[in-house]
Amino acid sequence: xxxxxxxxxxxxxxxxxxxxxxxxxxxxxxxxxKRRDEAERQAALYADTPQMNEKWRVHFRTYTLDGxxxxxxxxxxxxxxxxxxxxxxxxxxxxxxxxxxxxxAPWYTAxxxxxxxxxxxxxxxRFEVTLKSKEL
Numbered sequence: 361x362x363x364x365x366x367x368x369x370x371x372x373x374x375x376x377x378x379x380x381x382x383x384x385x386x387x388x389x390x391x392x393x394k395r396r397d398e399a400e401r402q403a404a405l406y407a408d409t410p411q412m413n414e415k416w417r418v419h420f421r422t423y424t425l426d427g428x429x430x431x432x433x434x435x436x437x438x439x440x441x442x443x444x445x446x447x448x449x450x451x452x453x454x455x456x457x458x459x460x461x462x463x464x465a466p467w468y469t470a471x472x473x474x475x476x477x478x479x480x481x482x483x484x485x486r487f488e489v490t491l492k493s494k495e496l
Contacts, residue, residue: 365466365484366390372425373464384464391447391465400459407456408494410439417492420448422478422485425464430485431478436495445470445487452491460490 373392376382383395396404410416419434437444439452447469451461467473467482475481 361482362466362468365468365482368425368484369464369466387447387450387463387469389446389450389465389469391450391463391469393451393464394462396459396461404454404456404459407459409454409456410452410491410494412440414439415495416452417495418444418448418452418489419492420444420487420489422470422487425484425486427486431476434492448487448489451487451489455489455491457491457493460488463487463489 369390369392373384377384384392385395386392415436415438417434418437421432422430424430440449442449444452445465447463447465450469451463455461464486465484467484470485470487471479471481471483473481475483479485
């Protein structure tokens with residue numbers, strides 16, 4: 361099942377690359393994150409990025425791959441305490457304050473075999489995640 365999920369996500373990312381030239385990087389967990397443009401990459405070199413055990417306000421929306429919104433969540437999360445899905449923990453690592461990223465995630469990096477009340481088990485999803493601010 362995981363191999364099928366990977367193939368489905370890769371096909372979607374590949375079609376987006378071909379359609380509009382979007383660039384993606386693969387995260388260590390296997391998900392794909394839309395890459396920043398060059399100006400955003402340069403600005404991020406001097407911006408505050410999350411460090412382990414820091415608390416950050418994070419906003420994320422979860423969508424099906426067909427575009428149906430499943431949930432809209434905002435909260436304070438301690439980095440690397442794994443209260444967010446694994447893919448989001450990895451996605452925010454190199455983000456900077458105020459940045460929004462789009463991430464295409466196979467089910468095993470998102471909500472897994474159990475799902476949630478809202479997200480069915482084995483569901484591949486797209487996240488829009490915004491790193492809002494560091495909480496002091």
